[in-house]
Amino acid sequence: MNQSQVLLATQGVAKAYGPVVALRGVDMTVRRGEIHALLGANGAGKSTLVKILAGVQPADAGKVYVEGRVVQFHTPADAIAAGIATVFQDPALIPDLTVAHNLRLSRIDNAKFHAWLERFGLGKLDLGALVRELPLETLRIVDLARAAARDPHVLLLDEITAALTADQAERVFDLLAEWRAQGKSAVLITHRLAEVMRICDQATILRDGRNVAELVTAEVDEHQLVEAMLGASVEPMLKTTQDAAATRRFGETALEVRGLADRHHVRGVSFAVRSGEILGLVALEGQGQDRLFDLLSGARRPVAGEILVAGKPCRFHSPYDAVRRGVVLVPGDRLIALLPNQSVHHNLALPLFNHLRRWLRIPADERPRVQRAIERLSIDVRAASQVRRLSGGNQQKVVLGRWLVSGFRTLLCFDPTRGIDIQTKREIYALLRELAAQGAAIVLYTSELAEIGLVCDRALVMHDGRIVDEQDAATATESSLLKAAHGLEVGV
Numbered sequence: 001m002n003q004s005q006v007l008l009a010t011q012g013v014a015k016a017y018g019p020v021v022a023l024r025g026v027d028m029t030v031r032r033g034e035i036h037a038l039l040g041a042n043g044a045g046k047s048t049l050v051k052i053l054a055g056v057q058p059a060d061a062g063k064v065y066v067e068g069r070v071v072q073f074h075t076p077a078d079a080i081a082a083g084i085a086t087v088f089q090d091p092a093l094i095p096d097l098t099v100a101h102n103l104r105l106s107r108i109d110n111a112k113f114h115a116w117l118e119r120f121g122l123g124k125l126d127l128g129a130l131v132r133e134l135p136l137e138t139l140r141i142v143d144l145a146r147a148a149a150r151d152p153h154v155l156l157l158d159e160i161t162a163a164l165t166a167d168q169a170e171r172v173f174d175l176l177a178e179w180r181a182q183g184k185s186a187v188l189i190t191h192r193l194a195e196v197m198r199i200c201d202q203a204t205i206l207r208d209g210r211n212v213a214e215l216v217t218a219e220v221d222e223h224q225l226v227e228a229m230l231g232a233s234v235e236p237m238l239k240t241t242q243d244a245a246a247t248r249r250f251g252e253t254a255l256e257v258r259g260l261a262d263r264h265h266v267r268g269v270s271f272a273v274r275s276g277e278i279l280g281l282v283a284l285e286g287q288g289q290d291r292l293f294d295l296l297s298g299a300r301r302p303v304a305g306e307i308l309v310a311g312k313p314c315r316f317h318s319p320y321d322a323v324r325r326g327v328v329l330v331p332g333d334r335l336i337a338l339l340p341n342q343s344v345h346h347n348l349a350l351p352l353f354n355h356l357r358r359w360l361r362i363p364a365d366e367r368p369r370v371q372r373a374i375e376r377l378s379i380d381v382r383a384a385s386q387v388r389r390l391s392g393g394n395q396q397k398v399v400l401g402r403w404l405v406s407g408f409r410t411l412l413c414f415d416p417t418r419g420i421d422i423q424t425k426r427e428i429y430a431l432l433r434e435l436a437a438q439g440a441a442i443v444l445y446t447s448e449l450a451e452i453g454l455v456c457d458r459a460l461v462m463h464d465g466r467i468v469d470e471q472d473a474a475t476a477t478e479s480s481l482l483k484a485a486h487g488l489e490v491g492v
Helices: 045-052 077-080 100-105 108-120 136-148 166-181 193-199 220-229 236-246 290-299 319-324 344-348 366-379 393-408 422-437 449-455 478-485
Strands: 004-019 020-031 034-041 059-068 069-070 084-087 154-158 187-188 201-209 212-216 253-261 270-272 278-285 304-309 313-314 327-330 410-414 441-445 457-461 465-471
Touching: 004 187, 020 034, 020 045, 020 059, 020 187, 020 201, 020 278, 034 045, 034 166, 034 193, 034 278, 045 187, 069 344, 077 084, 077 136, 084 313, 100 136, 108 136, 136 154, 136 166, 154 166, 166 187, 166 193, 166 393, 187 193, 193 220, 193 393, 212 220, 212 344, 212 441, 236 319, 253 290, 253 441, 270 441, 270 465, 278 422, 278 449, 278 478, 290 327, 290 410, 290 441, 319 327, 327 393, 344 393, 366 393, 366 422, 393 449, 410 422, 422 441, 422 449, 457 478, 465 478
Parallel strands: 034 187, 034 201, 084 154, 154 187, 278 441, 278 457, 327 410, 410 441
Antiparallel strands: 004 020, 004 059, 059 069, 201 212, 253 270, 253 304, 304 313, 457 465
């Protein structure tokens, strides 16, 4: 190999967090003009490697090379100075500051930043808005525009498209194609294998912190990537999930909404979901789906319409009111649902701490239920003392497992498989189907259209704050769902 063509490389990089070994001597080579996929199940070590390359954390062993020279990054500023810019899986912005204030702290060229915002369709973004008031997909684009404005030689993108709509993802692909044409490179972490096959040239695959393969994407297919990551195909599990659909039975209406509306985003939404049913919701970015879930979960109050639980009208003044009625939420941003510095056990038991005298004290008779949730979801508890040390997939299991501990009747899931690996997705699909079989009603918003056919019974499509279409999940196609999501008449 011509070393002059190597832009970024690692050799024997290792990292451990106490007893948890995240990386075990990882080698990776990224060449000029290459889009390089970094793949693996949650917990394989991908995000840890990105943090080392971004200067956020030091490696315990091994070397990092930039253009053939050994480098040591003590801070993120060192990595930026070496031509490496990173977009992390979670927004790297201070939530209580405005976008403009965050930019000043980042020392970004405002003209370049605005140019990139324009390219990503956010040219009219109010830079005076507080970061915590902006939706996740907007924050992801802000982070990406900020990174691109640095004009780096290498972009590190950790699950950049997971929170984006299809049209926003297309603009990211355009950026990567342009980056490649200019002789620059990018490292892309994604669990969407279609993206890997479409845009990436090479793929380094990690399993349990080790290299298990380096593949040329043009020479393999998605099934071979999956087998390298997991050691087995996902087809049997998916088939089992689909076969189970034929035997499902629904009960009485668990949750119904009639003419539900807020001031701007939700416009007269009506639907019902029965016990034992998984109702899918499809929408493009900014069509009111997030506000609808806020209304259903009690985070916001409607200005019109009503919510009925088991046939009885309810007014939710807070999420606590919804939880008392058995309506619980798995939010789109798992970090807002977790106490990151508390243990797995305390996070699972969080709904039990309704009184200050019980705060973070798990009653003895509840501990077995917490342990059963850990076992049922196969939560990795090697770093159980702080949930922030878990992989994204295990953190999501904790958010779901919390409601297994406390109980519920209707589960609201907002994109629960966003940014998690295939194995964990399989486990969540199976869990949702199991919960539905036991009588739970589930409302599932997903940004991955393939999930509608895999796990749902019906699909509602939302456009401009309204429900514009309903399709049988067994016969719905990505094309029919996308047409409806764009406000087009299906079948035309």
